[in-house]
Amino acid sequence: MLELHGITKRFGAVTALDDVSLSVRAGEVHCLLGENGAGKSTLCNVVFGVHAPDAGAMRLDDRPFRPSGPADALAAGIVMVHQHFSLVPTMTPVENLMLGPLRGRLRRDEVAARVRGLMKDYHLEVDLARPVGDMSVGERQRVEIVKCLIREPRLLVLDEPTAVLPPEEIGALLAICRRVAAGGRAVILVTHKLAEIASVADRTTVLRAGRAVESVEMARADMRSLVRSMVGRDIVLLDRTMAATLGVATAAAPHSTALPLPARECPTSSPETARRPEDALVLDGVSFRDAAGTLRLDGVTVIVRPGEIVGMAGVEGNGQSELGMILGGLARPSGGRVFVDGRELTGRPPTEITAAGVGIIPEDRQAVACIGPMSVAENLFLGRLGRFTRFGLLRRRALTAAAAELMRRFDVRGSGPDAPIAQLSGGNQQKAVLARELSVEPLAFLLAAQPTRGLDVGAVAAVYDHIRAARDRGAGILLISSELDELLTVADRILVIYRGRIIGEMAAEPGNREAIGALMSGHAA
Amino acid sequence: MSRLAARPALAPAAVIPVAATAAGLLLGAGLVAASGASVGEAIGAFWEGMFGSTFAVGASINRAVALTLVGLGFILANRANLTNVGGEGQLAVGGIASTALALHGAERLPLGLAVAAPLAGAALAGALWGALAGALKVRRGTNEVISTLLLSFIGLLMVYWAVQSEDLLRQPVTSAATLPESLEIPARTKLPTILADPSSPLHIGVLIAALASLGVGLTLGKSASGVRLRAVGLNELAARRAGIRDGRLVVAVLAVAGAFGGVAGAIMMQGELWILKAGFTSGYGFDGLVVGLLARGSAAGVVAGALLFGFLRSGGLAMEITAGVPAAVVVVTQGLIVIVIAGSAILMKGRE
Numbered sequence: 057m058l059e060l061h062g063i064t065k066r067f068g069a070v071t072a073l074d075d076v077s078l079s080v081r082a083g084e085v086h087c088l089l090g091e092n093g094a095g096k097s098t099l100c101n102v103v104f105g106v107h108a109p110d111a112g113a114m115r116l117d118d119r120p121f122r123p124s125g126p127a128d129a130l131a132a133g134i135v136m137v138h139q140h141f142s143l144v145p146t147m148t149p150v151e152n153l154m155l156g157p158l159r160g161r162l163r164r165d166e167v168a169a170r171v172r173g174l175m176k177d178y179h180l181e182v183d184l185a186r187p188v189g190d191m192s193v194g195e196r197q198r199v200e201i202v203k204c205l206i207r208e209p210r211l212l213v214l215d216e217p218t219a220v221l222p223p224e225e226i227g228a229l230l231a232i233c234r235r236v237a238a239g240g241r242a243v244i245l246v247t248h249k250l251a252e253i254a255s256v257a258d259r260t261t262v263l264r265a266g267r268a269v270e271s272v273e274m275a276r277a278d279m280r281s282l283v284r285s286m287v288g289r290d291i292v293l294l295d296r297t298m299a300a301t302l303g304v305a306t307a308a309a310p311h312s313t314a315l316p317l318p319a320r321e322c323p324t325s326s327p328e329t330a331r332r333p334e335d336a337l338v339l340d341g342v343s344f345r346d347a348a349g350t351l352r353l354d355g356v357t358v359i360v361r362p363g364e365i366v367g368m369a370g371v372e373g374n375g376q377s378e379l380g381m382i383l384g385g386l387a388r389p390s391g392g393r394v395f396v397d398g399r400e401l402t403g404r405p406p407t408e409i410t411a412a413g414v415g416i417i418p419e420d421r422q423a424v425a426c427i428g429p430m431s432v433a434e435n436l437f438l439g440r441l442g443r444f445t446r447f448g449l450l451r452r453r454a455l456t457a458a459a460a461e462l463m464r465r466f467d468v469r470g471s472g473p474d475a476p477i478a479q480l481s482g483g484n485q486q487k488a489v490l491a492r493e494l495s496v497e498p499l500a501f502l503l504a505a506q507p508t509r510g511l512d513v514g515a516v517a518a519v520y521d522h523i524r525a526a527r528d529r530g531a532g533i534l535l536i537s538s539e540l541d542e543l544l545t546v547a548d549r550i551l552v553i554y555r556g557r558i559i560g561e562m563a564a565e566p567g568n569r570e571a572i573g574a575l576m577s578g579h580a581a
Numbered sequence: 582m583s584r585l586a587a588r589p590a591l592a593p594a595a596v597i598p599v600a601a602t603a604a605g606l607l608l609g610a611g612l613v614a615a616s617g618a619s620v621g622e623a624i625g626a627f628w629e630g631m632f633g634s635t636f637a638v639g640a641s642i643n644r645a646v647a648l649t650l651v652g653l654g655f656i657l658a659n660r661a662n663l664t665n666v667g668g669e670g671q672l673a674v675g676g677i678a679s680t681a682l683a684l685h686g687a688e689r690l691p692l693g694l695a696v697a698a699p700l701a702g703a704a705l706a707g708a709l710w711g712a713l714a715g716a717l718k719v720r721r722g723t724n725e726v727i728s729t730l731l732l733s734f735i736g737l738l739m740v741y742w743a744v745q746s747e748d749l750l751r752q753p754v755t756s757a758a759t760l761p762e763s764l765e766i767p768a769r770t771k772l773p774t775i776l777a778d779p780s781s782p783l784h785i786g787v788l789i790a791a792l793a794s795l796g797v798g799l800t801l802g803k804s805a806s807g808v809r810l811r812a813v814g815l816n817e818l819a820a821r822r823a824g825i826r827d828g829r830l831v832v833a834v835l836a837v838a839g840a841f842g843g844v845a846g847a848i849m850m851q852g853e854l855w856i857l858k859a860g861f862t863s864g865y866g867f868d869g870l871v872v873g874l875l876a877r878g879s880a881a882g883v884v885a886g887a888l889l890f891g892f893l894r895s896g897g898l899a900m901e902i903t904a905g906v907p908a909a910v911v912v913v914t915q916g917l918i919v920i921v922i923a924g925s926a927i928l929m930k931g932r933e
Contacts, residue, residue: 384822385821385822386818386821386822405821405826406821406822406823406824407824407826410824416822418822423816423818423819424818424819424822425819425822426819427812427815427816427819427820427823428815428816429815430808430811430812430815434808434812435823438808438809438812438820438823438824438825439823439824439825440824441805441808441809442805444805445804445805448799448804448805449799449803449804450803450804450805450807450808452803492823
């Protein structure tokens, strides 16, 4: 149906796509596999008409296809779900759907009826009465998919749709993809997780550094060879953690320093008996009520000791964001107290929290950790500019030099310390954030919230290495993640958060996977 | 995106504002003709008003001084993504404070303090006016556009009040014909002129404006505060997390912007008006805001824009007085120039 011949796309000096050819057939799920920066998103954007290729041609149904913008692609029956959703949060799904393609008089009932039809056909569960802003990420994504399907497209492009989903919703999404393809439509699915491909793809094209290195029928595919194509080395050489992030890990061995804790529930572990002055972090019954009056955190008690990594498992939206805001000093708890290294930090401002030896890797890099248009150097030292001032003026050269040194130590790759941080890839941005937060001296406690989300394999391994190194230097670490594999590989013990409460604690052993998964979905063990 | 970037720049950044000004003036000439006045005479008067004499040049530069200070305050706050539209009110409270101090006590101060004390008082009053808007924003989330604008009206009405009430700054009422205005400020509190030529009104305000421009330019371009302001303007949450005290910074930068406005008001008062009257600010606050907007964040741009507007105002006044061109035409021409410059700026942006 859609054929790409020798597509090449350059951005300045960078060649994002280099002579890529592939074909997509009606009724198939075609996976694009590759690390971040391999050119997957660029390829999608070329198909969707966002970027015009510098060389090469596309054919749609054997006719030349040269979209001059997304409008052309839409007219040709190509729709795309982007990584970042475009929905109006205060409106319901139906209202959102009426914004775009439909003109003239509002036919709310008609649209609602069509939406219900689509939901039934594709088993898409969406609450039509609720504003989109109140929905989980997965539900919002389903609204986006409905928004695409209502156009009765011929080709549905999904750019990394599973990166934002909790584990139990991934399966449902993949099933939706299969059903869409079964109806004779084509689906292009972008991912960097092999496990997903195995369960959904008809064919897979592997991109590496802008080149299509392999294109195979899944029936005949060899997982090892796919991994080799994707990362350029053999799977046996892969670090166990890297394998885990690819979703090809078999039972991961327990971490060597994992505490031999038995699986147990601890909804009422009392801080008074357990608290010690040298604890890296003590959360003592922390509660948080949001502006709308909803209780987001309900008496959360957590103790992190120096030199241990405590994992916090949970489906997103169960209070992890609020916890991160409180620990970072961006929100004041409505109840309970926070101690780091024996010092009370409840409701203190970020400067004081940083001074107390707390590093924070926020879950939302764009919103909280980085200021995109500002340079890497400025981002790295924003809170410590005073160090680079003389007679009130900033010593740019010293700042740049210090940033270059930090970038070298943390292997942050990009065009240099003075380039805007937004130009770095996600992985390098995250490494820059790590560089900043881990250079808090002396680091007593580190919060890492979803630290590897959207990162490629190499960056993930680097993030884990840095977190472990901080642990080995004696910092206590709280790792909040919705990726169970990540927690099982990195954490020493795992707490489960559900609807703002800690509902259980487990040793980080592969054998506990099922039990932790059950707790995450609210089924008490 | 890249297709557009590949195009060569249309023209150096300086050419477009000049061309836009010329186009605006041309349109203005058309309006003059339409209003029935003689275009030749009007242009003659316009030129005479701007450059015709040392007085004309000095007066034009003095006008530019006030506009520069207000414009600098605007771009400073704008770096933190704050829109200070309160220039007019800040001028007003500055003028009141300066007049009050000049009439009550400053005269007897030694050295340059007779001049400096009213200026400092005006800076303080303006800073308070700006800080109020800042505190409202930080504490209550009030949009600074609304608060600074409303504070402007309050400031303007306070001038009216001050000159209406004998308990405040009105001159002693001796007859029914006594105007509602203050006494003239004492000679020692007036800004000294800097040229030996007695016909030139050019006063030391121009030095203050030059220093302020240098200071603002360095702050925005080369200081840590400039980086912090930009960070807060781009992403308040990330800036706060990184350890910038954003609330304090917002209040501080609006206070500084207000202080600039206040000093500008004092310079107008001590430089050439000498008597506080209702409406003495006569739109300088809003013109300064336009200057700041057109400068797009550059202190040098503010100076250039302020000079342009200062000379235009002088030329316009002369046109009005000697060539009989209606005042409205002058104002419309100024507006046209602003629109053409702003429009060309958008055009340039589109090409970038």
